Amino acid sequence: MKVVRTEAELRADLDESRHSGRSIGFVPTMGALHEGHLSLLRRAREDCDAVVLSIFVNPLQFGPGEDLSAYPRTEAKDLNLADRVGVDLAFVPSVDEMFPPGRSTTVSVGKVSEPLEGAARPGHFDAVATVVAKLFNQVRPQRAYFGEKDAQQVAVIEAMVVDLAFPVDVVVCPTVREPDGVAMSSRNAYLSSDDRARARVLWRALQRGRAVLVDGAGAQEAEDAMEETVRAEAGVTLDYARAVDPRTFGPPEAGADVRLVIAARVGSARLIDNVLVTA
Ligand code: AMP
Numbered sequence: 001m002k003v004v005r006t007e008a009e010l011r012a013d014l015d016e017s018r019h020s021g022r023s024i025g026f027v028p029t030m031g032a033l034h035e036g037h038l039s040l041l042r043r044a045r046e047d048c049d050a051v052v053l054s055i056f057v058n059p060l061q062f063g064p065g066e067d068l069s070a071y072p073r074t075e076a077k078d079l080n081l082a083d084r085v086g087v088d089l090a091f092v093p094s095v096d097e098m099f100p101p102g103r104s105t106t107v108s109v110g111k112v113s114e115p116l117e118g119a120a121r122p123g124h125f126d127a128v129a130t131v132v133a134k135l136f137n138q139v140r141p142q143r144a145y146f147g148e149k150d151a152q153q154v155a156v157i158e159a160m161v162v163d164l165a166f167p168v169d170v171v172v173c174p175t176v177r178e179p180d181g182v183a184m185s186s187r188n189a190y191l192s193s194d195d196r197a198r199a200r201v202l203w204r205a206l207q208r209g210r211a212v213l214v215d216g217a218g219a220q221e222a223e224d225a226m227e228e229t230v231r232a233e234a235g236v237t238l239d240y241a242r243a244v245d246p247r248t249f250g251p252p253e254a255g256a257d258v259r260l261v262i263a264a265r266v267g268s269a270r271l272i273d274n275v276l277v278t279a
Pocket of ligand 1: 036
């Protein structure tokens with residue numbers, strides 16, 4: 001596996017792949033790799049001739065008071081794992097390389113980026129869309145792999161790809177969970193063992209919400225059930241528990257698929273999770 005840190009090196013390497021007609025699969029990450037990230041890389045490995053991983057903790061997508069300085073950075077371990085799953089090229093740019101002084105363009109997707117995570121984290125999705133757009137232009141992959149774990153992020157990227165005609169297929173991979181249901185996340189590293197036990201309430205709430213919908217009740221009842229489940233867990237502060245349209249993240253249509261989405265603060269970590277409930 002080759003490791004490059006500049007756009008110039010990246011282009012030189014990928015132009016060779018392109019000239020020999022190889023398909024490129026791309027997995028953007030912020031590092032601190034876990035099985036969730038590795039599932040995306042393995043899928044890209046199956047689908048594509050060349051697999052490119054990026055590791056970049058994007059400072060723009062952290063709000064004031066968020067966890068930018070504490071965000072786990074484990075580059076050596078990440079590169080080792082990436083090599084073992086067959087990544088061909090790891091792009092690990094510095095902040096100055098990605099965002100040199102004087103840059104001023106922001107990609108703002110609108111609508112789908114406004115509710116829920118967008119409301120809780122102002123500017124977050126603009127920052128995500130901006131860095132992903134730049135990475136797409138640098139890597140120019142045929143396919144890019146994202147996790148359903150961050151379902152609203154997927155919807156934002158899909159809208160950007162359609163609206164701006166990026167020639168890339170977005171491939172969505174299922175959420176990888178710990179045996180007790182907790183979604184794998186780099187932020188789980190912040191949890192004490194008590195908080196790790198408390199974090200299970202997100203998955204329990206989603207399952208309760210799903211059971212309510214499957215029993216034939218509506219979105220409001222599912223939201224109430226999720227909220228009640230989380231509020232009963234001491235030490236967990238609910239941010240939102242909603243039943244939404246899987247594409248717009250607005251109110252769901254009657255009789256159509258619903259995505260249950262949840263965000264809560266557990267100790268010093270803010271955790272999110274979701275499940276799709278098909279009609
Ligand atoms: P991050 O490093 O947190 O920005 O995540 C990079 C990519 O990995 C994103 O597309 C995430 O949705 C995806 N991802 C993170 N956690 C999981 C998980 N538990 N299962 C599947 N994909 C995940």
